[in-house]
Amino acid sequence: QVQLVESGGGSVQAGGSLRLSCATSAHAGGYYCMGWFRQAPGKEREGVARIYTPGGNTYYTDSVKGRFTISQDNAKTTVYLQMNSLAPEDTAMYYCAAGSWCYQGLRPGDFRYWGQGTQVVVSS
Numbered sequence: 001q002v003q004l005v006e007s008g009g010g011s012v013q014a015g016g017s018l019r020l021s022c023a024t025s026a027h028a029g030g031y032y033c034m035g036w037f038r039q040a041p042g043k044e045r046e047g048v049a050r051i052y053t054p055g056g057n058t059y060y061t062d063s064v065k066g067r068f069t070i071s072q073d074n075a076k077t078t079v080y081l082q083m084n085s086l087a088p089e090d091t092a093m094y095y096c097a098a099g100s101w102c103y104q105g106l107r108p109g110d111f112r113y114w115g116q117g118t119q120v121v122v123s124s
Helices: none
Strands: 004-007 010-013 018-024 033-039 046-052 057-060 068-072 078-083 092-099 118-123
Touching: 004 092, 018 033, 018 092, 018 118, 033 068, 033 078, 046 068, 046 078, 057 068
Parallel strands: 010 118
Antiparallel strands: 004 018, 018 078, 033 046, 033 092, 046 057, 068 078, 092 118
16 A cells, blocks of 8 residues: 655745645655645646656646656655745645656556645635
8 A cells, every 4th residue: 555645735925936845655656746736726636747657757737837846855755846936826735746657648547545735725
């Protein structure tokens, strides 16, 4: 069983920054694709960024490119999402997820394990 525990959410004003963390056993368990997703009320879950943990390759959805950065610690037990220049439209519940492999794009169905989520609220 892969464990995923998110932290770091909160409330910030537009233009501010937050860093989300995801403590995980995914890499050790053979799951090498770590993703961050978000879901706003009334909207579908949206892929934000992913990282292939063995090589560090990253992918971002267009709306966060240049503002968000996904990274991992050397032990590959924590995945981060640094979020800068936050805007009200970034308000959502943010989820960490683990999949066995990084496929093209960021589809929720490619990820098997999910965390409970951490709330991010950006006020204007």
